[in-house]
Amino acid sequence: MRKLCMLLVLFVALGAKAQNADSLFIRQLSNVIMGKGYAYDKLRELCKQIGPRLTGSRQMFAAETWGAKSFADMQGVQVRLQPCKIKRWVRGNIDNAYILVEGKRMVRLDATALGNSMGSGKAGVTAAPILINTYAELEQRKEEVKGKIVFYNADMPSVEVQPFNAYGSTGIFRRSGASRAAKYGAVGIIIRSLSTGTDNHPHTGVMSYNDSFPKIPAMAMGLQDADKVVALFKSGKPMTMTLMSDGRFLTDTTGNNVIGEIKGTEFPNEIITVGGHLDSWDLAEGAHDDGAGCVQSMQVLKALLELGYKPKRTIRAVLFCNEENGGAGGDEYFEAAKRNNEKHLFALESDAGGFTPRGFSVSTSVEDSRLKKLQSYLPLLSPFGVETIGKGGDGADISDLKALGTLTSGFRPDAQRYFDVHHARSDVFENVNKRELLLGAVNMAALIYLVDKYGL
């Protein structure tokens, strides 16, 4: 027993020493990230010098060049572009909606087309609107829908404490509402925006059609306008709604995942990925979604290099292509990993905004033992804001890697403000807080460091 006890004491002492060294190193990471503010400066460049980065747009390609150049500027990082076939949706030149009440009083709506939706034609689509709150109601009233514009008025419930839950449940109308309505002869749809904001900005986002039904125009309006329209319905006055949109696909082209890599010194074939997506919607600068995740991932490499850290494993920062309306970047990253028999140990995505850090989540399929190993790092992370590591999803661009045995994870900043700006014109640099963005990067860098050092 005595020997065992001695051994245990030694073990604990070594453990404490390691924890202490790790704690010191993570403090250094924090100092270099919070002190120099690289991620924040890069986000300003991305948002202000380049701007919106819709898949296939001139700005998306400019952002790829910017990303590659940024990696190249870091001594010790190998840069490459990983091509991916992309579809090119454009909003076109017309993007508005209005209501005529009793044939004359016009109510302009702050509205915008949903991503990947087809345009209305130049004349627009004009029809009587019908207010629908749920799919159950749609089924019940399907006979009334023919020839009308369906206004889906589902509200992201303000009582839902976790906004991502509200987004998940309410988002169905944006994602599939057009074809569900077209099935019963609707000529267009418009949704109450998926927003928790107090403003009237419309929020776009991806939708898709079921090919069995006509591809009718699909738009979103701001919350205040949605309330106004509900009041008009209550007033019982006759009205028509007009949707004018111009969405269409141009010819397919090729985009790129932008990859910066530091080769591992001990296990170069074990890959750790940290990433965000470089594309954004076209309405704003994509600052939170997902410029933040990109610059945080770049910051992870930058901070490790600045401290002279030599990773055991290969660490890749990836700026993914086409997350918003296709997912071609994540698909290609996964396919290439399979083709090349790459061993992906860990993948972390930051795609929930540049807000104050709260936790990390891992795919629900992760084994408890690996989750526990990650959770054992919490005492090292909590001084920097991360208090929880649990199951609950990873990231759209890395999720497929699970099939290769990779532990996939998502950075989880505080989510209360995310859907105020998500996919809306207010997702701009000014709405990202410098300290919150940087502190997120600190926690990401710390976790990547720990996984690199101790494996999984």
Next chain:
Amino acid sequence: MRKLCMLLVLFVALGAKAQNADSLFIRQLSNVIMGKGYAYDKLRELCKQIGPRLTGSRQMFAAETWGAKSFADMQGVQVRLQPCKIKRWVRGNIDNAYILVEGKRMVRLDATALGNSMGSGKAGVTAAPILINTYAELEQRKEEVKGKIVFYNADMPSVEVQPFNAYGSTGIFRRSGASRAAKYGAVGIIIRSLSTGTDNHPHTGVMSYNDSFPKIPAMAMGLQDADKVVALFKSGKPMTMTLMSDGRFLTDTTGNNVIGEIKGTEFPNEIITVGGHLDSWDLAEGAHDDGAGCVQSMQVLKALLELGYKPKRTIRAVLFCNEENGGAGGDEYFEAAKRNNEKHLFALESDAGGFTPRGFSVSTSVEDSRLKKLQSYLPLLSPFGVETIGKGGDGADISDLKALGTLTSGFRPDAQRYFDVHHARSDVFENVNKRELLLGAVNMAALIYLVDKYGL
């Protein structure tokens, strides 16, 4: 053993049942607070209809009336005003500073007088500036200070993860820098603002003089201007600085703590206080500091009433008077408690902004057993954002109650953005996020409910 085991099982089952009932009740509190948004609507009124509420100002009195009316509008709340003697500082009509470089090029500084500082006189104070980074440097260079304006350039360190720590340490120059410099013959001081922001707004805040030395003007400038002035020093060009301020005290008067109270049904003599301070600086709307704490405290009563909750103990929401530049409200609340032999069980203050909830802290002198009791509630709070309860301070207006055996506590929202707007013109309603503010109130209401139900 068997009996004991059975008893234990019963106990655990009862415990689980209580936890479940509490969990349900707290969910209802959350639903009513997040769903109706009372606190947010009241904050809009306070900020937009009344505005800045400097102690002794017309708006401060208007805010007292508004607060009393708001309590009176809640059925079941007794309202009273608790008078407190207050000193009335005013900024006056002149509030600016500039630099003349080589006697001609003028650099205007975005500057403002510190609270309770004395004015420069109409002609202003003009002198050569001297740049001082620390008190050690001041002592070292005390011979050079005579006849000069001391520019204290201490920066809130960006590497400090906890901004309140940075505020605590860097704040000494604002609080005591004037008399420390006047001791060596300085004719004025100006500090680098206590700010973590990326803008150039000057941040005011309270200072005090040591009566042994002349009461020289004391101001603060924005961070960008501070950097500019540092660059001017580096350039070595001869310059003079002019401070023009107009601060002074008017005759003393009487303000009020505004108290709304629900009488306890079982232990009416045991008092639970929840509060914030109603006064603010004069530069902005005092939205985070501390309109947020006031409306959250009002929201606690409102939500409990709306759910028909009959508290066992007496619950008071207090809108304190004069926290910013005197503390007369907190002093009077404590003195009255002593005079009236009141038994104060628990006091909670929200005065760290209306940001997303993270925790509660209690006075460092709290016994471990009572702290543990509070910590046992964490599983009930964490679904709403509060993850930690620990030692680390309470609130300026309730701290004295410790002397009566009260457990004093502070609500601790995320602090990363607080010092961006603290005491600056940007502390306005628009910078308070609705969901974050309300979620803070949810956690406060939950804790007050638990302390009321189970005692301490």
